[in-house]
Amino acid sequence: MSTQTPSSASARETTEGTVYTVTGGDWDEVVQSAARADDERLIVNMGPQHPSTHGVLRLILEIEGETVTEARCGIGYLHTGIEKNLEYRTWTQGTTFVTRMDYLTPFFNETAYCLAVEKLLGIEDEVPDRATIIRVLLMELNRLSSHLVCIATGGMELGATTIMIYGFRDRELILDIYELITGLRMNHAYIRPGGLAQDLPPGAVDQIREFVKKMKKNLPEYDKLATGNPIFKARMQDIGYLDLAGCMALGATGPILRSAGLPHDLRKAQPYCGYETYDFEIPTADTCDAYGRFLVRLEEMRQSLAIIEQCLDRLQPGPVMVADKKIAWPAQLALGPDGLGNSLDHIKKIMGTSMEALIHHFKLVTEGFRVPPGQAYAAVESPKGELGVHVVSDGGTRPYRVHFRDPSFTNLQAMAAMCEGGQVADVIVAVASIDPVMGGVDR
Amino acid sequence: MSDAKSNGANTPGDGANGNGVNPEKDLGAANLPGMRGDHGEEIRVQRGMFGANNGGDTSGYGGLVRSVRLPGAATRPYGGWFDEVADELEGALEEQGLVPGNAIEKTVVDRGEVTFHIEREYLVAVAQTLRDDPALRFELCTGVSGVHYPGDKGRELHAVYHLRSITHNRVIRLEVSAPDADPHVPSLVPVYPTNDWHERETYDFFGLIFDGHPALTRIMMPDDWQGFPQRKDYPLGGIPVEYKGAQIPAPDQRRSYS
Amino acid sequence: MGLEEKLPSGFLLTTVEQAAGWVRKASVFPATFGLACCAIEMMTTGAGRYDLARFGMEVFRGSPRQADLMIVAGRVSQKMAPVLRQVYDQMPSPKWVISMGVCASSGGMFNNYAIVQGVDHIVPVDIYLPGCPPRPEMLMDAILKLHHKIQTSKLGVNAEEAAREAEEAALKALPTIEMKGLLR
Numbered sequence: 001m002s003t004q005t006p007s008s009a010s011a012r013e014t015t016e017g018t019v020y021t022v023t024g025g026d027w028d029e030v031v032q033s034a035a036r037a038d039d040e041r042l043i044v045n046m047g048p049q050h051p052s053t054h055g056v057l058r059l060i061l062e063i064e065g066e067t068v069t070e071a072r073c074g075i076g077y078l079h080t081g082i083e084k085n086l087e088y089r090t091w092t093q094g095t096t097f098v099t100r101m102d103y104l105t106p107f108f109n110e111t112a113y114c115l116a117v118e119k120l121l122g123i124e125d126e127v128p129d130r131a132t133i134i135r136v137l138l139m140e141l142n143r144l145s146s147h148l149v150c151i152a153t154g155g156m157e158l159g160a161t162t163i164m165i166y167g168f169r170d171r172e173l174i175l176d177i178y179e180l181i182t183g184l185r186m187n188h189a190y191i192r193p194g195g196l197a198q199d200l201p202p203g204a205v206d207q208i209r210e211f212v213k214k215m216k217k218n219l220p221e222y223d224k225l226a227t228g229n230p231i232f233k234a235r236m237q238d239i240g241y242l243d244l245a246g247c248m249a250l251g252a253t254g255p256i257l258r259s260a261g262l263p264h265d266l267r268k269a270q271p272y273c274g275y276e277t278y279d280f281e282i283p284t285a286d287t288c289d290a291y292g293r294f295l296v297r298l299e300e301m302r303q304s305l306a307i308i309e310q311c312l313d314r315l316q317p318g319p320v321m322v323a324d325k326k327i328a329w330p331a332q333l334a335l336g337p338d339g340l341g342n343s344l345d346h347i348k349k350i351m352g353t354s355m356e357a358l359i360h361h362f363k364l365v366t367e368g369f370r371v372p373p374g375q376a377y378a379a380v381e382s383p384k385g386e387l388g389v390h391v392v393s394d395g396g397t398r399p400y401r402v403h404f405r406d407p408s409f410t411n412l413q414a415m416a417a418m419c420e421g422g423q424v425a426d427v428i429v430a431v432a433s434i435d436p437v438m439g440g441v442d443r
Numbered sequence: 444m445s446d447a448k449s450n451g452a453n454t455p456g457d458g459a460n461g462n463g464v465n466p467e468k469d470l471g472a473a474n475l476p477g478m479r480g481d482h483g484e485e486i487r488v489q490r491g492m493f494g495a496n497n498g499g500d501t502s503g504y505g506g507l508v509r510s511v512r513l514p515g516a517a518t519r520p521y522g523g524w525f526d527e528v529a530d531e532l533e534g535a536l537e538e539q540g541l542v543p544g545n546a547i548e549k550t551v552v553d554r555g556e557v558t559f560h561i562e563r564e565y566l567v568a569v570a571q572t573l574r575d576d577p578a579l580r581f582e583l584c585t586g587v588s589g590v591h592y593p594g595d596k597g598r599e600l601h602a603v604y605h606l607r608s609i610t611h612n613r614v615i616r617l618e619v620s621a622p623d624a625d626p627h628v629p630s631l632v633p634v635y636p637t638n639d640w641h642e643r644e645t646y647d648f649f650g651l652i653f654d655g656h657p658a659l660t661r662i663m664m665p666d667d668w669q670g671f672p673q674r675k676d677y678p679l680g681g682i683p684v685e686y687k688g689a690q691i692p693a694p695d696q697r698r699s700y701s
Numbered sequence: 702m703g704l705e706e707k708l709p710s711g712f713l714l715t716t717v718e719q720a721a722g723w724v725r726k727a728s729v730f731p732a733t734f735g736l737a738c739c740a741i742e743m744m745t746t747g748a749g750r751y752d753l754a755r756f757g758m759e760v761f762r763g764s765p766r767q768a769d770l771m772i773v774a775g776r777v778s779q780k781m782a783p784v785l786r787q788v789y790d791q792m793p794s795p796k797w798v799i800s801m802g803v804c805a806s807s808g809g810m811f812n813n814y815a816i817v818q819g820v821d822h823i824v825p826v827d828i829y830l831p832g833c834p835p836r837p838e839m840l841m842d843a844i845l846k847l848h849h850k851i852q853t854s855k856l857g858v859n860a861e862e863a864a865r866e867a868e869e870a871a872l873k874a875l876p877t878i879e880m881k882g883l884l885r
Contacts, residue, residue, distance in 0.1 A: 168748035251637025680814030
């Protein structure tokens with residue numbers, strides 16, 4: 001095994017620590033030689049703060065005239081250290097952090113994390129049906145809202161503000177449902193290891209049915225506005241080309257993979273949360289380009305609506321948390337008249353009748369529950385692709401290591417393959433068709 | 444069953460695991476948190492009952508010492524398609540003139556998942572085989588996750604790969620380890636180009652050097668950052684938060700119960 | 702007695718300060734500085750339902766040189782901090798900063814190695830907006846409060862005087878930790 005160091009700078013040990021000497025020649029000479037080589041070549045830095053709407057992504061493009069000869073991504077401008085932060089919080093508190101990773105797909109992050117923790121606990125089969133159905137319901141709503149933002153911002157980057165207004169209009173309807181169910185428009189922390197934080201509030205089912213009806217009317221508007229639009233097609237077709245071999249090599253999943261013709265979807269391939277019992281199709285395209293990805297996303301939204309309807313038909317009254325009181329503790333709280341979560345019955349019991357219950361309550365609040373040592377990997381099909389969670393426990397009350405394999409991070413690697421050799425103006429289209437969310441990329 | 448190579452240096456010799464519980468006599472012992480078999484890797488030693496590590500011991504459980512172990516090596520049959528994959532992998536390695544016993548350190552089956560612990564010298568060959576063998580065909584690598592076990596002497600840094608086969612609809616896990624003193628692991632970029640950024644990320648956070656990576660530089664942290672922030676010996680780096688008349692320490696400075 | 706009486710009808714008198722403040726507040730151009738979750742809510746505020754255009758604020762400028770308001774929407778990482786300062790320096794004066802969300806205001810829940818614990822370590826902040834993320838209504842409220850601040854801001858010598866007073870007051874202020882009372 002070689003002992004090659006990552007940097008090629010020469011190093012020298014001093015009393016102050018290692019001193020590296022970096023030599024690159026005289027700057028004027030460097031500039032002159034670059035000028036001699038090709039006077040048409042230009043390095044353009046896009047970002048990290050730039051007009052496009054994909055957050056703090058930095059694109060480093062080498063262009064010759066209008067042609068991109070080399071494209072590289074600079075990421076890490078939103079690195080938040082969430083994975084490290086998780087190691088200092090209890091297992092249940094972890095959902096609060098993971099929901100903020102890819103902030104457009106909070107329910108997928110939460111579900112993937114909770115599935116992994118449940119696997120470690122060995123309670124996958126004990127999660128109540130109602131909780132699983134509500135998880136699926138929320139995930140499919142989330143798929144809609146994520147794709148809507150993708151299409152909206154993608155349109156805005158083409159200069160089509162109308163699509164952006166349409167997308168955000170429909171997303172608001174979904175956010176209203178989130179707010180009714182979880183209390184928050186974003187960053188919900190609603191799905192917990194073992195089930196859900198609380199049951200659906202009254203009126204939620206009716207509102208979702210109303211939404212499905214409305215959305216069925218609104219979805220064809222995107223077709224009318226964009227699908228056949230000659231300008232839209234001219235900007236999207238054959239742009240951001242990545243074929244199946246490229247997808248497999250670069251690990252691209254989700255709509256990018258499906259636009260290359262492979263109907264791979266974890267909901268069908270390795271079903272979780274009972275997806276094998278739902279009736280839906282996996283849309284594909286064979287164009288391998290940005291337009292194909294747009295069509296795949298649009299069709300996926302229709303399929304999601306179908307799944308949401310099936311979920312609503314299946315909902316039966318029942319518990320939404322596992323029976324194990326240790327894991328379920330936070331769900332025992334009831335909403336008081338003051339709007340705060342506290343259960344008077346519970347307080348009466350622990351303060352008045354049972355010393356052991358008080359001790360347990362105290363320990364569960366301060367410590368949380370323990371998870372047996374080991375590791376687990378759970379993956380869900382997020383709107384962007386395979387969202388995998390690798391969780392390691394050392395038998396303690398806090399995660400030992402949580403790693404998210406975020407699809408945006410992996411898919412963004414394909415940017416270079418999609419953009420090089422194309423026009424500068426098409427870079428934005430290609431990046432928009434990847435739909436990277438920097439919160440997920442950098443975590 | 445006991446695998447001396449994987450146990451590291453800290454195997455308690457008396458069979459009673461140092462805390463009075465004898466797994467061979469006590470039938471329920473295997474279910475205790477620290478007792479999932481006595482053959483897995485020891486990752487930490489827990490002292491006391493409640494994990495509170497600052498302040499005096501008032502609980503009376505302070506003398507309790509337990510070793511925390513990850514699930515240990517499994518024996519054949521592994522169950523389900525795990526045997527099929529293991530057989531194919533061993534056969535394919537033999538065809539290439541490699542001794543499977545050298546390449547595959549141990550196989551762990553736990554919670555319905557199979558993990559092949561690979562000796563780092565053989566990682567690229569094993570991955571290549573897993574990708575190209577028609578009976579295996581793990582086309583998709585879902586990246587690498589680093590884990591730092593400071594308590595696992597000589598094997599502190601682990602790199603964990605999850606491979607997915609779309610053809611056969613399977614997922615397996617590969618795990619390689621490297622000591623802190625020599626944090627080198629061969630790069631899988633030649634086999635799975637998708638690992639490019641994943642390996643840079645793991646290098647950035649754990650200091651694992653992936654030999655053969657085309658451009659192993661920091662990806663998340665600024666280029667001039669010192670240290671590898673997600674190692675266990677790297678502090679969380681929080682600052683105390685001030686309120687009126689009170690100060691709340693950062694999460695890693697608080698009393699912990701783990 | 703005064704000037705007012707000599708003027709023909711239909712004229713309105715005001716101070717230069719108020720006139721300038723009124724003109725300034727009515728056409729604030731925010732720079733797009735979306736970082737994380739808050740950026741999505743910022744975009745929502747600009748879109749149909751909340752319609753920031755009602756306050757003359759819908760034109761988010763891509764170039765900091767055309768902007769005079771920076772809405773720091775989201776967590777600021779150590780890697781982003783120098784970039785943020787550079788963008789701020791590129792904005793022409795007078796300029797204002799809204800720190801949107803708890804992460805930008807104080808680091809929020811991410812009290813760790815990667816995140817700057819409050820954007821006021823890097824740039825002066827005019828309005829701190831709590832929430833994770835703040836609702837669009839909250840952002841609009843912050844913007845209206847900023848409008849009020851711009852309207853009442855001073856000019857020239859008065860501005861220098863006001864800045865000096867503010868600095869003196871800040872130097873004399875009791876540190877938070879020494880304040881007594883509830884944890885608020």
